[in-house]
Amino acid sequence: MSVSCHMLICMRTTLNLNDDLVRQAKQRAAAEDRTLTSVIEDALRRLLSSSVPPVRREPYRVRLLPPSELQPGIDPRDPRAFSDLMAEDDVERYGTGTRTHSSGIDAAP
Numbered sequence: 054m055s056v057s058c059h060m061l062i063c064m065r066t067t068l069n070l071n072d073d074l075v076r077q078a079k080q081r082a083a084a085e086d087r088t089l090t091s092v093i094e095d096a097l098r099r100l101l102s103s104s105v106p107p108v109r110r111e112p113y114r115v116r117l118l119p120p121s122e123l124q125p126g127i128d129p130r131d132p133r134a135f136s137d138l139m140a141e142d143d144v145e146r147y148g149t150g151t152r153t154h155s156s157g158i159d160a161a162p
Contacts, residue, residue: 078093
């Protein structure tokens with residue numbers, strides 16, 4: 054069995070992407086008989102190798118809520134609390150998702 058070196062060096066990353074972009078990327082992948090990962094990798098490579106300067110945008114600002122408006126049980130200093138909440142929201146909305154437990158291990162809901 055032959056495995057190329059680049060297949061052994063990879064990183065699992067969770068991204069929150071625009072639904073329409075994901076839909077288009079999935080359609081492209083299906084039309085070209087490719088994986089979604091390979092389509093996204095190619096798009097990133099083209100963007101990052103481009104000599105066109107990036108568009109300057111205003112920095113993203115997070116509107117902070119007063120503690121009285123936070124959901125009970127959420128510690129704003131713990132990023133995992135928000136990750137767990139978002140995963141629960143995905144399960145409620147779409148019936149699927151991966152939930153990250155406080156142990157840091159991903160498990161199906």
